[in-house]
Amino acid sequence: MNSIGIVGAGAWGTALAATARRAGRAVTLWARESELVADINATRRNSLYLPDVELLCGIRATTDLAEVAACDVVLLVTPAQHLGATARALAPLWRPGVPAVICAKGIEQGSHAMMTEVVERALPTAAIAVLSGPTFAIEVARGLPTAVTLACADVELGQRLVDAIGTPTFRPYLSDDLAGAEIGGAVKNVLAIACGIVEGRGLGDNARAALITRGMAELTRLAVAKGGRPETLMGLAGLGDLILTASSAQSRNYSLGFALGEGRALADILAERRAVTEGVWTAGAVVELAGSLGIEMPICAAVDAVINQGAELDGVIRALLSRPFRSEGI
Ligand SMILES: NC(=O)C1=CN([C@@H]2O[C@H](COP(=O)(O)OP(=O)(O)OC[C@H]3O[C@@H](n4cnc5c(N)ncnc54)[C@H](O)[C@@H]3O)[C@@H](O)[C@H]2O)C=CC1
Numbered sequence: 001m002n003s004i005g006i007v008g009a010g011a012w013g014t015a016l017a018a019t020a021r022r023a024g025r026a027v028t029l030w031a032r033e034s035e036l037v038a039d040i041n042a043t044r045r046n047s048l049y050l051p052d053v054e055l056l057c058g059i060r061a062t063t064d065l066a067e068v069a070a071c072d073v074v075l076l077v078t079p080a081q082h083l084g085a086t087a088r089a090l091a092p093l094w095r096p097g098v099p100a101v102i103c104a105k106g107i108e109q110g111s112h113a114m115m116t117e118v119v120e121r122a123l124p125t126a127a128i129a130v131l132s133g134p135t136f137a138i139e140v141a142r143g144l145p146t147a148v149t150l151a152c153a154d155v156e157l158g159q160r161l162v163d164a165i166g167t168p169t170f171r172p173y174l175s176d177d178l179a180g181a182e183i184g185g186a187v188k189n190v191l192a193i194a195c196g197i198v199e200g201r202g203l204g205d206n207a208r209a210a211l212i213t214r215g216m217a218e219l220t221r222l223a224v225a226k227g228g229r230p231e232t233l234m235g236l237a238g239l240g241d242l243i244l245t246a247s248s249a250q251s252r253n254y255s256l257g258f259a260l261g262e263g264r265a266l267a268d269i270l271a272e273r274r275a276v277t278e279g280v281w282t283a284g285a286v287v288e289l290a291g292s293l294g295i296e297m298p299i300c301a302a303v304d305a306v307i308n309q310g311a312e313l314d315g316v317i318r319a320l321l322s323r324p325f326r327s328e329g330i
């Protein structure tokens with residue numbers, strides 16, 4: 001596994017390029033934007049999505065998917081709602097058995113498909129893995145210490161992936177629980193919006209701790225229903241990522257929630273950002289998926305009501321606080 005292809009040159013794809021290069025791999029980074037490709041190759045910076053980091057030599061940007069598909073391993077790092085189309089574009093170029101490592105965090109709108117299901121459909125001969133966990137791109141790009149979950153059903157292949165991308169400061173922990181790893185990453189974005197709302201509304205640290213904890217219960221219920229294991233959700237891809245994104249203004253999901261909590265309109269907040277805020281697009285899909293499985297996810301439903309149904313924030317908060325008392329078990 002000497003060469004790593006990365007599909008998607010946003011902040012996370014670029015940070016993964018930086019860390020894979022630090023691990024000694026040859027890196028090819030695919031971007032949709034031809035001006036961005038020229039910029040990265042000329043200046044070794046991604047001025048659109050991660051401007052503050054200079055990249056090592058040995059990272060080549062391209063607009064040609066074939067160059068990425070020719071690599072030993074391919075990391076899929078587009079926003080979740082675009083992963084299906086991107087994987088379908090890769091399909092004619094795919095060589096059977098090549099690992100496809102899903103690094104996007106979300107659930108597909110409409111189909112409610114997990115990212116593994118989306119990629120399985122588009123690339124049926126790929127060996128699928130999921131990379132998830134508490135990872136702000138800028139910190140990874142700078143080489144600050146970070147630990148992630150790398151989930152792969154074939155543990156021997158998973159170990160080779162860990163060895164290919166791991167470094168002393170980018171530490172993958174191996175798992176065989178893909179469902180747990182990907183549901184943790186997808187749902188924590190919705191919960192991070194809720195935590196931001198609480199902070200922006202001035203509801204206090206107690207309320208945020210309660211949301212994180214009861215959010216964990218929601219996230220775990222959904223993961224178990226989809227075949228995941230509770231202990232995965234207690235690890236980096238669940239609790240770890242939730243702690244990170246539910247308490248840091250660096251998080252795009254948390255900061256969007258904060259602005260909503262202050263009373264700003266969603267459309268205005270989104271209009272000011274280039275970066276993707278995945279929880280906005282996943283909230284509805286999570287709630288519909290949970291509904292189809294008969295699972296209660298009241299915090300996610302509250303976020304969905306605010307984001308997608310124009311519900312008034314204080315009414316939604318009052319409704320959450322008026323729910324019947326219940327036992328704490330999941
Ligand atoms: N930024 C971070 O710290 C982390 C991000 N992630 C996940 O990685 C995924 C990508 O996020 P970022 O790199 O942060 O995105 P970003 O917000 O930095 O950049 C947006 C990316 O989306 C691409 N894009 C926009 N429209 C597209 C389309 N129609 N088809 C294909 N690509 C399109 C852009 O070219 C760009 O690469 C998301 O699922 C995110 O949750 C995961 C861990 C950390």
Ligand SMILES: O=C(CO)COP(=O)(O)O
Nearest residue numbers: 133134135136251252253
């Ligand atoms: O997934 C992330 C950290 O693990 C990034 O979170 P945000 O998209 O909320 O910034």
